[in-house]
Amino acid sequence: MALLLLLLLLVACGPAVQEEGEGTAEPGLATSIQNKGSDTLVNVALAWAEAYQQVAPEVQVAVTGGGSGTGIASLINGTVDMANASRQIKGEERAQAEANGIEPVEHVVAGDAIAIVVHPSNPVQGLTIPQLSAIFSGEITNWRDVGGEDRPIVLLSRESNSGTHVFFLEQVVRQGDEDDGTLFSPDTLLMPSSEGISAEVRDNPNAIGYDGLGYVTDDQKVLGVAPAVDEPYVMPTVETVKDGSYPIARGLYIYTAGEPQGAVAEYLNWILGPEGQAIVLELGFVPLQ
Amino acid sequence: MKQSRGGRREALITVLIRAAGFSAIFFVALIFLFLLKEGAPAFWEVSLGNLFGQRWYPNEDLFGTMPLILGSLLVTAGSVVIALPLGLATAVFIRELAPNWLREILKPLIEVLAGIPSVVLGFLGMVAVAPLMREALDIPTGLTAFTGSLMLAYMALPTIISVAEDAIDAVPKGYRDGALAMGATHWQTIWRVILPAARSGVIIAVMLGIGRAIGETMAVMMVTGNAARIPREWYALFLPARTMTATIAAEMGEVAQGSTHYHVLFAVGILLFVVTFIINAIASAVVVKGGPRRGGRLMG
Numbered sequence: 001m002a003l004l005l006l007l008l009l010l011v012a013c014g015p016a017v018q019e020e021g022e023g024t025a026e027p028g029l030a031t032s033i034q035n036k037g038s039d040t041l042v043n044v045a046l047a048w049a050e051a052y053q054q055v056a057p058e059v060q061v062a063v064t065g066g067g068s069g070t071g072i073a074s075l076i077n078g079t080v081d082m083a084n085a086s087r088q089i090k091g092e093e094r095a096q097a098e099a100n101g102i103e104p105v106e107h108v109v110a111g112d113a114i115a116i117v118v119h120p121s122n123p124v125q126g127l128t129i130p131q132l133s134a135i136f137s138g139e140i141t142n143w144r145d146v147g148g149e150d151r152p153i154v155l156l157s158r159e160s161n162s163g164t165h166v167f168f169l170e171q172v173v174r175q176g177d178e179d180d181g182t183l184f185s186p187d188t189l190l191m192p193s194s195e196g197i198s199a200e201v202r203d204n205p206n207a208i209g210y211d212g213l214g215y216v217t218d219d220q221k222v223l224g225v226a227p228a229v230d231e232p233y234v235m236p237t238v239e240t241v242k243d244g245s246y247p248i249a250r251g252l253y254i255y256t257a258g259e260p261q262g263a264v265a266e267y268l269n270w271i272l273g274p275e276g277q278a279i280v281l282e283l284g285f286v287p288l289q
Numbered sequence: 290m291k292q293s294r295g296g297r298r299e300a301l302i303t304v305l306i307r308a309a310g311f312s313a314i315f316f317v318a319l320i321f322l323f324l325l326k327e328g329a330p331a332f333w334e335v336s337l338g339n340l341f342g343q344r345w346y347p348n349e350d351l352f353g354t355m356p357l358i359l360g361s362l363l364v365t366a367g368s369v370v371i372a373l374p375l376g377l378a379t380a381v382f383i384r385e386l387a388p389n390w391l392r393e394i395l396k397p398l399i400e401v402l403a404g405i406p407s408v409v410l411g412f413l414g415m416v417a418v419a420p421l422m423r424e425a426l427d428i429p430t431g432l433t434a435f436t437g438s439l440m441l442a443y444m445a446l447p448t449i450i451s452v453a454e455d456a457i458d459a460v461p462k463g464y465r466d467g468a469l470a471m472g473a474t475h476w477q478t479i480w481r482v483i484l485p486a487a488r489s490g491v492i493i494a495v496m497l498g499i500g501r502a503i504g505e506t507m508a509v510m511m512v513t514g515n516a517a518r519i520p521r522e523w524y525a526l527f528l529p530a531r532t533m534t535a536t537i538a539a540e541m542g543e544v545a546q547g548s549t550h551y552h553v554l555f556a557v558g559i560l561l562f563v564v565t566f567i568i569n570a571i572a573s574a575v576v577v578k579g580g581p582r583r584g585g586r587l588m589g
Contacts, residue, residue, distance in 0.1 A: 066542050073545045096545050152429040159515070159539050160348050169348070183346055186356070189432055189514040189529050192539055196415070196511070203420045206429050 031263040032060040037071020037084035038163050039194060040212040041252050044110065045084055047279045048271055055270060059263050068163030075255055076100055081264050083255040086112065086163030086212070097257075104255045109271055111286030113213040113236035114168060114248040117198075117220040119205040124148040126224030126233030129175055129247055135208065136173050138185025143206070155188040156197045156209030167250050168210055210248075213241075214284035241286045252285070324562065328555030335553060345517035345531070347540065347550045354557055356517040358564065360434065360530035361503055363520050364513060367438030368445060368502045373495055375442070376449030377484075380494075383450070384457045385479055403447035407440075411511030414440045419512055426527060432514035434530035440508045445498035452497055456490020457483060489576045496572040503534075503565055510535035533561045 035045055042065035049061035071083035076097045089097075089104055097104050116127065124147055127135070134140045136155055144150045158165045174180035191197045197209040201220045213236050216222055224233025227247040240246035260268050270276050277287040331340065335352050342353030379399070383392050418439060419431030460483050468478040484491070514529025517536075522528070537554050544551040 069544075070542050076545055093545065096548070154430040160346065161540060161542070166348065181349075183344075183349065183351075186344065186518040187516050187529070189430065189516050190531070190539070191515070192510055199415060200419075200430070200432065204423060204430055 030058060030060060032062060033082065033264055033267060034062050034074075034080040035082045035084065035254075036064045036066060036074050036080045038068040038086040038252070039065040039158075040068075040086040040112065040162075040164055040214070041084040041110075043214065044252075044280055044283050044285060047283060048276055051275065051279060052267060052270060055275070056263075056266065059267065061267065067159065067161040068166075069161035072104070072255065075104060075257055076102060078102060078257070081256065082268075085253045085255060086250065087166045088253065089255060102257045104257065105259055107254045107256065107260075107268060107272070108251045108288065109254050110252040110277075110280040110288065111241050112250055112252050113241045113246050113286065114164065114172075114210050114250070115213050115216045115236045116208065116210050116223040116225060116248075117201050117216055118208050118223060119201060119203075120219065120221045121205050122148060122221055124223065126226060128226045128229050128231070129172060130229065132172050132225070133175050133182070136168075136184055136188065137182045138187060149205075151206050153208055154200075154204060154206040155185060156200055156207055157184060157188045157190055158194070158197065158211070159190045159192055164210070164212060168248075171248055171250075172210075212285070216284070238281065238286050249286075321562070324555060324558050328552060328557075328559045331549070331552035331556035334549045340553070340556070343519050345536070347553070350549070352549075352553045354533075354553075354560060356519050357531055357533045357536050357557060358560060359520050360513070360517070361532040361534070361561070361564070363526060363530055364434045364437040364441065364509060364532055365499055365502045367435055367526055368441035369495060369499055371438055372442035372445045372449055372498055372502075376446050376494065376498070377453055377491065379446070379450045380453035380457055381479055381484070384454050385475075385483070399447050399450055402443075405444075407444060407505060407508040408511075410440050410443060411508035414508060414512035428527050430514060430529065432512055432529055433527050434513055434520070435526045437509045437513035437530070437532070438526070440512055441502040441505055444505060444508065445501045448501055449494045449498045452494035453487070453491050456487035456494065459490065460486045492572055492576050496569060499568055499572075500565060503561070503568070506532075506534040506538045510538055515539065533557050533564075537561075 035049065042063065045063045049063050052059065052061060068083075068085035068087050071080065071085055072089055072093050074080040075083035076093060078100060083104075089106065094104060116132065118124065122143070124143065127146060131140070131146050135146070135153060136157075138155075140146060141153055142150065143153055157168070160166075169184065170176065170178075173184060174182050189200070191200070191209075194211050194215045197211055198215065198217055198220060201207050201209050202217075222236065224235050225247055226233045234240050234246045236246050236248075241249045254268065254271070256264060256268070259265075272288070277289060280287045331352075335350075339350075339352050341355055342351065343355050344351045344353045345356050379395075383395055387395065414436055415432075419433075419436050421431065422428065422433065422436050423431035464482050464486055465478060468482040469475075473481065509532050513532065513535065515531045515535055516529035517531040518529065520526070520528070520530060537557055540550070541554055544554060
């Protein structure tokens with residue numbers, strides 16, 4: 001028992017003790033790259049890492065998820081080489097990183113659309129951004145008010161450490177207005193994973209949720225989104241994201257500690273090249289070119 | 290010569306055992322100090338009005354822990370209300386009513402129940418129990434405090450059953466014989482004599498059950514919906530809730546070390562510690578107030 005407690009304590013103290021950057025890539029035979037962050041990007045990142053094994057067998061890429069905030073926090077603490085993020089780094093995070101002597105450098109690696117998903121039996125076909133804002137801030141609480149059945153609306157969101165959550169708050173709930181202080185309704189269910197959202201959307205006719213395009217499965221119904229009232233509903237696809245007509249689209253990012261060097265730079269170039277971008281398309285996201 | 294060596298060995302063993310005993314206390318104290326060191330800054334970085342406010346949304350520096358505390362209490366209270374009668378009835382059945390062969394089967398089975406990992410229960414709750422709840426009770430979503438309570442009740446049951454069973458077992462045989470001799474029925478003996486006599490043990494069973502429930506994280510995070518809302522309605526048990534443990538688990542991985550959010554999460558840990566301590570204190574006060582113990586055996 002005492003041993004167990006000691007172990008726990010060591011684990012708890014761990015990060016505080018070893019603040020010095022570990023895992024910085026050193027050129028050599030077996031180079032390892034630590035890659036952590038966005039759960040939206042995690043499948044793409046894993047596919048990249050796997051395919052890169054063929055290209056450069058001497059480079060080991062270790063990929064973990066956890067959310068954009070987690071990845072950036074790890075970059076700030078100096079424990080990863082590359083942080084995946086589905087949102088841009090916040091000013092305060094940049095300041096913390098610089099205080100630790102780390103300069104986060106941003107790289108756009110893919111595009112993504114946020115799809116609005118509901119239960120397949122839901123008769124609603126599309127929603128406008130103002131409607132979505134009213135729904136997610138808790139002003140509209142019944143499907144009847146947006147042309148659906150007389151059912152309560154159950155709001156689903158990712159946890160607040162998710163980049164998708166922050167992006168959705170800024171672009172949809174606040175409709176892109178920085179001074180707007182609107183928040184998600186306190187009744188919003190915060191799901192720890194994308195799978196939590198899909199499971200509930202599949203099962204519950206009352207539910208509405210949002211997630212990256214790459215995470216939408218066939219058993220969920222995707223709604224069209226109109227930027228404003230009286231404008232046409234646009235479905236999220238690779239084309240509508242590329243031509244800019246789908247209103248809730250965003251970039252996906254990788255942050256490196258300082259300008260990428262050595263193995264990290266090569267890996268990043270490969271990601272941005274045709275092979276890396278082909279994987280982006282394959283997994284349902286939007287390639288850069 | 291031989292004797293003195295034996296004496297020395299005995300002294301050594303005594304010292305070792307004493308060290309082991311103290312080390313447990315020492316480490317608990319260390320953990321508490323660590324918690325205090327990391328969590329205390331929250332109390333001056335965040336105003337008390339904010340810290341005990343009604344809105345938890347750390348992205349916007351809203352650190353109201355009220356919904357989390359109430360969420361934890363709601364889920365825990367629900368689980369005790371479900372688990373206590375079930376656990377007591379099972380304990381009474383095993384001790385007083387079941388034939389020997391059945392008892393031999395039931396006891397190990399209940400112990401197996403205690404070994405089910407909570408994440409498995411959580412998964413079961415998410416994909417099976419929650420949809421069932423939504424349809425059976427006709428509520429907006431099945432991811433509710435009640436679903437969490439059910440999962441926790443299931444987890445607390447083995448503890449409650451085995452402790453309550455021990456307490457019932459410890460009631461002197463004379464009580465039982467006396468009651469029956471005076472013409473009481475089997476049921477009257479159980480309800481009026483045995484259970485009251487085992488009261489303090491039963492209270493400890495409940496206390497341990499609460500301890501198990503309030504600290505549980507994974508299953509709760511998966512089935513309660515994690516909406517940080519204040520339970521105002523009488524039917525709040527059937528709406529989503531967010532517990533302190535789920536909040537710490539969901540958000541601790543993300544925070545930058547040393548940030549206000551980081552300190553507040555540790556402060557939530559302190560609050561959890563305090564709430565658990567208060568519940569334990571109340572329970573032991575009840576046990577002590579219950580006068581001279583009549584049969585119920587204490588733990589250990």
